[in-house]
Amino acid sequence: MDSSRTFPADLSRELLDDLLAYKALFEGVAEIVGDGVVHLDERCRIVRFNAAAERLLGFSKSGVIGTPFEDLYHASNPGDPFDGTAQANPVRMVLRDTVGEAVPVLARAAALKRGDTVEGWLLAFAANRRVDEIEQLKNELVSTVSHELKTPLAAIKAYTATLRHNPALYESHRDEFLAVVEQQADRLSRLVDDMLLVTRVETAQLLKRRTVVALDGVLERALGDLSYDPAAHPIELRTSGVSVSGDPDRLRDIFRNLLENAVKYSPAGGAVTVSAAQTAETTTVEVRDNGIGIPEDHLPYIFDRFYRVESGAAAEAGGSGLGLYIVHALVRAHGGAIDVRSEPGKGTSFFVRLPLR
Numbered sequence: 626m627d628s629s630r631t632f633p634a635d636l637s638r639e640l641l642d643d644l645l646a647y648k649a650l651f652e653g654v655a656e657i658v659g660d661g662v663v664h665l666d667e668r669c670r671i672v673r674f675n676a677a678a679e680r681l682l683g684f685s686k687s688g689v690i691g692t693p694f695e696d697l698y699h700a701s702n703p704g705d706p707f708d709g710t711a712q713a714n715p716v717r718m719v720l721r722d723t724v725g726e727a728v729p730v731l732a733r734a735a736a737l738k739r740g741d742t743v744e745g746w747l748l749a750f751a752a753n754r755r756v757d758e759i760e761q762l763k764n765e766l767v768s769t770v771s772h773e774l775k776t777p778l779a780a781i782k783a784y785t786a787t788l789r790h791n792p793a794l795y796e797s798h799r800d801e802f803l804a805v806v807e808q809q810a811d812r813l814s815r816l817v818d819d820m821l822l823v824t825r826v827e828t829a830q831l832l833k834r835r836t837v838v839a840l841d842g843v844l845e846r847a848l849g850d851l852s853y854d855p856a857a858h859p860i861e862l863r864t865s866g867v868s869v870s871g872d873p874d875r876l877r878d879i880f881r882n883l884l885e886n887a888v889k890y891s892p893a894g895g896a897v898t899v900s901a902a903q904t905a906e907t908t909t910v911e912v913r914d915n916g917i918g919i920p921e922d923h924l925p926y927i928f929d930r931f932y933r934v935e936s937g938a939a940a941e942a943g944g945s946g947l948g949l950y951i952v953h954a955l956v957r958a959h960g961g962a963i964d965v966r967s968e969p970g971k972g973t974s975f976f977v978r979l980p981l982r
């Protein structure tokens with residue numbers, strides 16, 4: 626456009642009014658949107674900084690206007706988070722707040738052009754809660770599960786070392802010690818399975834295929850995963866002829882966890898029974914034990930991630946607190962529901978209701 630062109634006085638006044646109205650509109654919109662909006666000049670210095678950006682990062686407008694945008698980058702960015710190209714799809718970047726703490730965001734950038742010349746940038750960003758949550762999950766996994774990993778590892782190491790260095794013990798106790806090693810290795814393997822399932826729960830990649838299968842077969846496979854003493858914990862299956870619909874591997878995970886708990890939280894001699902009822906639309910499976918039960922005030926929380934009853938007999942049994950969280954997520958992913966009924970000292974029943982489609 627030829628800027629030297631002159632306009633009739635009333636037209637230029639009209640244009641100016643329009644421009645001012647647009648400017649007010651832009652500034653109004655930028656102030657009320659929930660995303661942080663930052664306007665940068667061609668050298669990436671901050672020209673505007675909206676209210677949401679102030680809220681997200683804690684800096685005030687007056688403190689940052691005129692400063693380079695890169696001063697707001699957190700040191701943990703893997704590369705240059707904003708390379709000066711328009712980014713229609715959100716990109717992850719880590720900004721920082723006033724005390725230098727990381728604020729993970731998802732950002733979009735648009736180039737402000739006059740003709741072919743870039744005159745600045747508009748950058749919109751929102752807090753990337755997913756990153757926060759995954760970071761938190763990672764920390765929780767590391768702190769909770771590493772303890773659970775150490776216990777069986779220490780047992781495996783102690784038993785193998787004892788056998789290796791004591792030829793006499795090797796002769797007399799080999800089978801007994803190796804059985805413990807095998808049991809602890811199984812425990813480790815189940816814990817690793819649970820950790821992998823938790824990461825899948827978090828990314829919602831839970832079910833691969835769905836078929837109608839015999840419940841008996843699912844339960845047999847789940848029992849095959851458990852290390853338990855059938856003489857101390859007889860498990861009775863009253864499920865013949867009943868079908869369930871779902872991903873067979875995930876159904877096995879559901880019942881493996883419920884059966885493992887039924888055995889783990891029952892004293893020796895406690896019987897475990899699995900029974901089922903089927904209608905045209907649903908199958909309801911009950912896993913019942915005569916174990917220690919769950920105190921009423923804990924019941925609302927047992928399906929929460931990492932929740933464990935840390936008192937009485939329950940505290941003595943080790944665990945990561947992931948089992949029922951996984952079970953709940955898997956049952957929900959199948960379109961089903963899970964209920965619990967429990968009486969301390971008497972036993973617990975879990976009811977898994979799964980649609981048959």
Ligand code: ADP
Pocket residue numbers: 882886887890914916917918919927932933934935939943944945946947948949950973
């Ligand atoms: P954990 O790894 O601790 O077993 P879960 O998520 O499987 O974790 O279970 C959460 C808590 O619920 C357990 O710590 C235990 O106190 C309680 N619980 C689960 N199943 C039973 C059961 N069958 N009988 C008694 N308590 C149970």
